[in-house]
Amino acid sequence: MIEVLEPLAQLPGVLLVALVSHDGVPVAVPGAPASGNDENLAFGDTEALAALSAGWLNELSESLGLLSCDSPRRVVLRAARGTLLLLRTSGAVLLVVLEAGLGPDELWLPMEGSVARIQRILRGMGEASADAGPPSALPREPETQRTSLSLESGGEEPSGK
């Protein structure tokens, strides 16, 4: 995951990039701020940052529930010493902290790109594990489905069937 987050962390003004899974585990990459301003934030405890952000996102969802609205997909929190961006995806939240005064407009596109790459990686991992076969304690369903699919798509019946 880190190699997906690193290009985002290299963008000017980005102080921190983290991917927080639904169970609150963060994968964090510190950024390299380009402004030369030493007044940077020190995010020593990334786990606390991830937990606080995830908690806030839940609170926002509850607040929006009062308006009968779904959970927000993008969240921006502009503050005196930095800007927090949260992008919600299936099962994870991509979190970026920007230097104070920088707008999020230019960041959304690379963030969406990173999310798409992460999802591709996760899909690939899922398929690979499906090909390798599930642990023996679980039933082996996919093989039967694949056989029935090949039968439906026409062609001859597989041997041994």
Next chain:
Amino acid sequence: MKLVRKILSHSRVRQAKRRLAADPSPMSYAALGRELAWEGKTDEALRVCGEGLQAFPGNPELARLLDRTRRANRESRLGELKRELREAPRPAVYREMCEVLLESDQLMRAEECALEWLANTDDAEAVLMHAQVCVQRFLVDRGREAGRRALEILDESIRAMERDPRPWTMRMELSSRIGAWAEARHCAGRLLELSPGDPSLEGRYRTFSSLAEGAPCIDQALREVERTGRLADDEQQQQETRRETRQHDVRPKLKEMAAEDGVNAVVYLRGSTALVQGLRGATAERSARAIRRIVRTGRSTARRLGLGQVSAVQLEGSFGSIAVVTGETDAGAMWCAGKISRARERMLMNLAGVEAETGEVEA
């Protein structure tokens, strides 16, 4: 080449002076200030800007130029101080460096400088400066952890300079600002032991004594400040500001914003009052509660994350966009379909911070 540039610049300054004499307008003041700053005469530029602001109070261009020139001055002084520190580090230079950094709101750098000073000299003054930076940081962030840290460093400073009233004074000010009156009274008592009979201290001791009964302890007071984002003396300051400023009626602005295409609702919050435009009845009430909750949780999250005071929160999703802009004591919010445009963001910024008159609730 430098000589040619200097001659040209000098002639431009002369021209700007002539223009100012002929037409003493804010533009002419600003033009002369810019030329002087360009020539490197920042002190003179500051004087011209000050004079211009006296003649045209509140002129935004002159105020901006004054601010920029001051910043440039500080930056150049910081450069000189850095050189001094490299060549001959000594307490006076460290102190000035920390003070300039504090003035420029560069708290992290100020703290680093104070720590470097402490590491190099083990000076009690360095501990006091570190405490001052930490107190300043707490007053900006208003987070519980920052407050605790400031108090810890202040305790260190008190231990390092037992007979010095400054750390006790700092602790008293901090305690009174967060509303920990019993602690403030204790500090005033210690200060009276150091300078007995001081009439202003005696007055403060009496005030703190009258407030101390039932007042929260330091930890409770810090928790309350983190929760609400308000210091004990904020209300008093706001009342003074309110007396000074004209009260605005925010409703025409709300109506104008709600009438825009694609806008579902516009909400203005101040204190426990909410003005909602665009929605009616129970839905309006729920939307006000939702916005208030977004503002409250956003403020406390930013403080806990060490991001300082929140200026805006923006949410996007299948519901469209909700933008909230927060002022010192109030907040404005807009819920609309699609994205929030820059123009609408600006309208919200004008809405929040107007300290509007919210005599009645409109739902």
